[in-house]
Amino acid sequence: MSPRKGSQGRAKVVVEFEGVNKWFGDFHVLKDINLRVRERDRVVICGPSGSGKSTLIRCINRLEEHQEGRIVVDGHEIGNDPKSVAAVRREVGMVFQQFNLFPHLTVLENCMLGPTKVRGLSKAEARDRAMQYLARVRIPEQADKYPGQLSGGQQQRVAIARSLCMQPRIMLFDEPTSALDPEMIKEVLDVMADLAQSGMTMLVVTHEMGFARTVADEMVFMDEGSIVESAPPERFFTNPENDRSKLFLSQILSH
């Protein structure tokens, strides 16, 4: 898409995993993860279910704790220091599979909560900003409804707007279209593609390979808790090196 290949070497590293390991009880979910994401990178993480993709991105804003290794996000090492975790959460937006909007607040209030309480914006400023991002995800007319009155696709777009209202430096997407009916997937992917176009740093866990192919500039393939292969999309889709990647692609692209 944009000609940023050459500049990648100079862009700042904003997310870095160094030898990260994590266990759920006896289950080794993340095995020796090493990953670098630079500013304005669009990284798509794929792999079979249970391979640790979601866990990996949830470690970035400390929704999951890792036990070994180092994760540095935007200059803050993620650990037991609540201050750095708070700082990271302010700068990292997240979109969930199940949208997770606040059901007791209107769409507008959902978008205003973070900016007013965390960023200290006035109500008027937060409202302006919320309307601006709701327009960007193309649902400004739904501002006064409650989440329960919206379709899944609309809810997910609100969730994206809610994150963007915090003006984050990094956006995480955890299977954002997996809970959607097929006809609503496109509206969400379009919004995400727009966002990528604008230069947002994005980490996306998804099975939407069409989206990955056009938007990603790095594909990360995970299996059984490890990063098996990491390559630009043109190479990953046409000429994957690893046998497991080949198998996964043949399964997911065969229909």
Next chain:
Amino acid sequence: MASHRKRLRLNWIDCTVFAVLIAATAYVGYRVGSVLEYRWDWSGIWDYLYRWDEDQQRWVANLLMQGLYTTLRLAVWGIALAAIVGVVFGIMRTWRRLFPRMLSRAYVELVRNIPPLVFVFIFYFFISSQVMPLLGVEEYIRDASPGTLAWLEVLFGPPNLIPNVISGVLCLAMLEGAYVTEIVRAGIQSVPKTQVEAGFSVGLSRWQLMQHVILPQAVQRVVPPLAGQFITLVKDSSIVSLISVQELTYLAVETAVSTSRIFEVWIIVAALYFGVCFSCAVLFNRLEKRMAVRGQ
């Protein structure tokens, strides 16, 4: 919504049930009259609600209505305080740290596993000997200006009985607060964990999360059980008659003894309690419906 009402129709089962009920009531009345040789006498008993004051030339509340007012004051303050106690301990109950969790658990288990009467006796001793002097209520009332006293009288009843009423309120609040704590805890824990994650991901701190995301949703969910608990509190307020708080039950005992019209007095008192509790139930029902509409 639907504009037409369901038509009220009686079938033969309803009629039979009614007939049986009427017969049973009549039989009980007959047995009370004949076997106990109870002589019903409703005349004059109404003066114990309101009596005509010759000096002031107006109707004034007599024992039973004074008792009802005190009961209402106990209920209002008791509910407010029990709600505060319940929310604070309820939040502590879901705390990450062990100590607040343990403290809250200990309080709840202590209250729930001791008969309310026993709890009130013990707690009252503690209140009257320790808490009341500490609060300095009596000194405050003694030094209060007439204007303040007028306000206090509206809020807490006759000045000389204020320490008495406050003891009752504290007992009730500590008693019912334990049950409210459990309800609040259940409400907090019923909010899905994904809401916590969503709140964290927009940068909210734990307190902000509790205040703006968890508690509002929890409250919505616990309105029905909470309403039930508050109505229970109104009824349980009769317990504090045993520590000489001069509320409805306490004054009913006095009236019944002095007039020896036991059934009449207690039936009137039952009707008064019923009126208060039933109105509360209707009120909470409305509130619940309105909240349900707002939260779709």
